[in-house]
Amino acid sequence: MTFMRFFLACLLLLGASTQMPPARAASDSFSTEELLEGFEKTVFGLEYRSWSWRPYLVKKFTRPVNFFVHNLSSRDRTRTVYRFVKEIGNRVGGLTTSIASDPSTANFEVYVVDRAQYEQVVRKDIYKSDRARVPGRCLVRVVSGRGGIKRSAAVIVSDEGEFLFKRCLVEELLQGLGPMNDDEALIHSVFNDSSRHSRFTVFDQIILNMLYDPRIKPGMSMKQTRQILPLVARDARRSVR
Template sequence: MRIRNLPALLLSLLMPALVAAGPVRAANDSFSTEEILKGFEKTVFGLEYRSWSWRPYLVKKFTQPVTFYVHSLSRRDRTRVVHRFVREIDRRIGGLKTRITNDPAAANFEVFVVDRAQYVPVVQRDIYKNDRAKVPGRCLVRVVSGRNGIKRSAAVIVSDEGEFLFNRCLVEEILQGLGPMNDNRDLTHSVFNDASRHSRFTIFDQIILNMLYDPRIQPGMSMKQTKPILPLVARDARRRVR
């Protein structure tokens, strides 16, 4: 589930499921080119809640290294798991560089790991900046984006409601914080589908993210602008994903 409430702020809220660290093992030729192209269009363009979003049908991506900081607030320390997934992203997505910092002021992607009792107050205080804001969803990511790309993202992930929820939250919210903001029930191979049971960084989603971070795909491009080059981008992304 997603909520957008400021012109240049993109807020996405995840519903029940959320994904696990580490890629799903599946052949990268398990999907047709048509499925991959549709998957890219359905995740990169559009948002679940469109009315308040800033230009939802344009490409959103980081154009600089993504520096992560983990706020470990839950009783169980999940920092090493989050760091492992960040390093996995760095290895799996061409055109994207990730870093981990010990200084929250140096981060442009903050990850808050909380227990359920902390979820609402942390979202209100650190994400919405409004202690009266309603907080739906079970986990969320907030993306601040402009015409030159994503400026910063922040994800809130619940730790104490089972491994499946934690892992799915971890993977989907962090990946969505990198740009593919939409969910679609037709994406059976993807974590970008609230009805799916995926809890890992699937091969399908690795291809989508590699397409998004291909240098030929630029922030602010429309679906129409990407269409002529997207088949070549998909071909090259499929080759990169093993």
């Protein structure tokens, strides 16, 4: 064997010995315990306690979610919101999303505003009260009852940078679908005001697929979900790849 052939053979052997095994699918990187904890921390409870009916019961839509976008911002973000609405519908089983041509037919309204408009829009269009408290950098309000979420409305700030806009868009629209609580322990989630996520993470996709599994009903308590939740988490994990 010539020196060059010997050298090439050694390189091939070295490459074979150091080749990394194929990475696991992202959805498999979370334990069942992490997913159960994530579900309970986001679905049961509210970031702002006064926003919804019975915070420690399941809240979800039971019919298609029809979005209408009010772009009041100096920059037109409509197409970006449309793309994310479509992504939600594609990634969450058991949930159908669409775009309404008229706000009267929508059950989820999205207001895209500049910061100077934020407080006025929240008071006038969301709470319809000049005395309403206006918390947070962005906001979503959910009106829910025993039969599920009746309607939601989100206010997204557009003019304070791309990160805040994308972060608010993802978090508020997803929270408007039911998982309304934030928790700093959820490092893989946008439902954590300390995290730097600004996209629909795999972890959150699994949580939303768990919530919209037909075995999870509006009005269920944490205790009522615990018996079936491990099976729901298994199936949601399989559906997210």
